[in-house]
Amino acid sequence: MTPEHTGLTSSHGFPARLLVVDDEPRLLNSLATLLRGEGYEVTEAAGGRHACSIIDQMSFDLALLDLRMPEVDGFDVMAYLSDKQPDCGTIVVSGESSFAAVSRALRRGALDYIRKPFDPDELLTTVSSVIGKQSLLKAHEHVQMRLEKSEALHRYIVNSSPDIVFMLDEDGHFCFVNSKVEALLGYQPSELCGHHFRHILDDRDVARGTYALKGPNITADNPRTLEVRLKTRGSRRATRHFEITAFPIDPQTWPQSQDTRGRTNGKTARYYGTARDVTERKEAEAFINFQAYHDLLTRLPNRALFKDRLELAITHARRNHQKLAVMFLDLDRFKVINDTLGHAMGDRLLQAVTQRLEKCIRKGDTLSRFGGDEFTLLLPSIHSHDDARQISKKLIKALRAPFQLGEHEVFVGVSIGIAIYPEAGESMDQLIQNADIAMYHVKARGKDGYRFFSESMSIDSVHRLNLERDLRLALERNELKVFYQPQVCSTTNRVVGLEALVRWQHPERGLLYPRDFLPLAEETRLISQVSEHVMDQACKDVGQWIREGNPDLRLAVNLSPVQVEHPRFVETLMQRVTAHGFPAKNLEIEITENVIMNDLEQISQKLRELATLGVRIAIDDFGTGYSSLNYLHRLPIHTLKVDQSFVKAIRGGEDGACIVNAIVAMAHGLKLEIVAEGVETDEQLEYLRSLGCHQVQGFFYGPARPANEISQTLCNPNAEAVSF
Ligand SMILES: Nc1nc2c(ncn2[C@@H]2O[C@@H]3COP(=O)(O)O[C@H]4[C@@H](O)[C@H](n5cnc6c(=O)[nH]c(N)nc65)O[C@@H]4COP(=O)(O)O[C@H]3[C@H]2O)c(=O)[nH]1
DSSP, rough: OOOOTOOOBBSSSOOOEEEEEEEEEHHHHHHHHHHHHTTOEEEESSSSSHHHHHHHHHOEEEEEEOOOOSSOHHHHHHHHHHHHHTEEEEEESOOOOOOOHHHHHHTTTTTTEESSSHHHHHHHHHHHHHHHHHHHHHHHHHHHHHHHHHHHHHHHHEEEEEESEEEEETTTTTTEEOHHHHHHOOHHHHHHHBBGGGGBBBBHHHHHHHHHHHHOOOOOSOOOOEEEEEOOOOOGGEEEEEEEEEEETTTTTTTTGGGGGEEEEEEEEEEEEEEEEOHHHHHHHHHHHHHHHBBBTTBBBBBHHHHHHHHHHHHHHHHHTTTEEEEEEEEEHHHHHHHOOOOHOOOOOOOHHHHHHHHHOOBBEEEEEEEETTTEEEEEESSSSHHHHHHHHHHOOOOOOOOEEEEEOOEEEEEEEEEEEEOOOSSSHHHHHHHHHHHHHHTTSSSEEEEEOOOOGGOHHHHHHHHHHHHHHHHHHEEEEEEEEEETTTTTTTTEEEEEEEEEEEETTTHHHHHHHHHHHHHHTTHHHHHHHHHHHHHHHHHHHTTTOOOOEEEEEEOOHHHSSHHHHTHHHHHHHHHOOOGGGGGGEEEEHHHHTHHHHHHHHHHHHHHHOOOOOOEETSSSSSOOGGGGGTTTOOEEEEEEHHHHHHTTHHHHHHHHHHHHHHHHTTEEEEEEEESHHHHHHHHHHHHOOOOSSSSTTTTOOHHHHHHHHHHHHTTOOOOO
């Protein structure tokens, strides 16, 4: 028999080391000899004191102890041994046979008791069995320790995984979840075990999440991967994004599946999975996505997103035979504010403008920042032009109140061009381009207003280029003509003034009117040359008529916003006037209210300078623009021109007639002269006369005519009785 089988070897694999303690040398010797004969490694100790000193120097697997020894007895040695070498077992070999002594020895930890005189076989059997048991115990402890270490290692790996690791039963209840769930979502693993996993799914993802687990084809080779939002617990109450990968558990590869160790709450784990927190990635993606389709300053959709939405809206409108509106908004005076107050203020202004505009639109409409100070607005389903008109008015009104930028109070206006699908274009690009063209027409008319696109505005780019080239040539070839429309005193029928109106004698297209070419001239800045030409010609013509016997004859000229806004406007105008020797007091410039309001401070200054030099100032189209009465008494204004639309309404007491009443009364109150435009009928003339408005202009007295025709009329001694 090998030592392993006889119980001679200890857990370390060598022959067991025994300590034999007895104060009787004969007995000690015979015991040691017996044990050595069996192959044990035996050390003898002659008494308790000797035993303790040996224990200090050597280690043993088993001690055979006599109890009754002088000075240091067996109990003392047992106590010493258990203190110094707790793994060493003890067998008492003693002549002491009282129950009390035996029981005391066993209570102190002795593993067995052999009474002297001993039977050698019995002693050897007992020693072998004790050593065998001890070695089994040690082996078991060792395995236990390794198991615990291994379990701790795996638990550590699972819990320190950056992901949530979980197991679910067949119905989706948690069987296991690692402690990462607490760090990421705030739940204790114990509170989730036994609960269905949908309890932590965001409501929006419950259907998708539960289907994913139940869905077909989920195998170990084909795990289910999906992104869901999970709810966090407690005060955070937010959701986080997770990428979940779940596998079915194969009972073959995980034998514990049938075991109680694989069960929690009596359920067997069927799915194993990980949930990786991808919130940061999702947020970064969302931000990149947002950045690609939004303007970061105003947080509005950008050009790309606007176009995308418009494309969709057109498809929808086409299918449902509906209309839609595209608006092109351009801020008036933004550039001036940006240049004078700086870009930071400009940015703040754009944000404030955005806020106001957003308040005017409905959910489903798309307002976008198209670039710079340009915005576009999509109204995806409108019933009529009137819907778009209402919104435009609302937008204009919303921006009319001043903006407070730090200590600065600034005013901006907005020019809005509107293109309605399908009339103004059926494609996205056409609609945007036509809304832009309509917006330019608003700008050319003095800004701050809205206009619908119409075919007459549509000049395709080739046509446009030709027109621009032609207009340049027209200036060189002197094709631009100045016509004059008389302004007549209705009580005396005398011509008191002449309004200079530009015409283009086009070599192929015949006589063109301002609406056919002035917007283009404004856009291309050719307007300054056109205006200079008109001014030169008018000063020449009217100057001559003044000199020829009409000393009070007034020349009224229209000025474009571009001209008036020019920093050297007053200087340039006066240079021309004096160059022709034209008396400043005979000159009246016509500007619209909008031009004034676009830059009240600057323009008032310029108007004051002109007024000081004797030039008269008339407000054209009065009543159609801002109608902010506030500026009237602050500016050197001489004349109000009542817009044609109000004069036309003088028919059986329409609202327009009331407006004429009000304007005339106000002009009288402010001691301003008043000229009614567009008078065509006797009835209108009579009505205006009855109100005390005596200066009129309109087809009733004749349209604008070339200089030679006017010249004849003025030279006619009966010129006072105008008859064209
Ligand atoms: N239906 C109707 N219309 C009448 C009647 N009486 C006059 N009109 C028209 O009404 C317009 C009056 O000029 P406005 O309001 O200053 O409006 C002018 C003015 O704003 C602008 N404009 C004309 N000439 C010049 C110019 O030399 N420089 C600038 N900057 N603008 C000009 O173009 C606009 C249109 O000019 P026109 O086509 O010449 O049109 C003129 C005139 O022909 C009438 O009884 N019935």
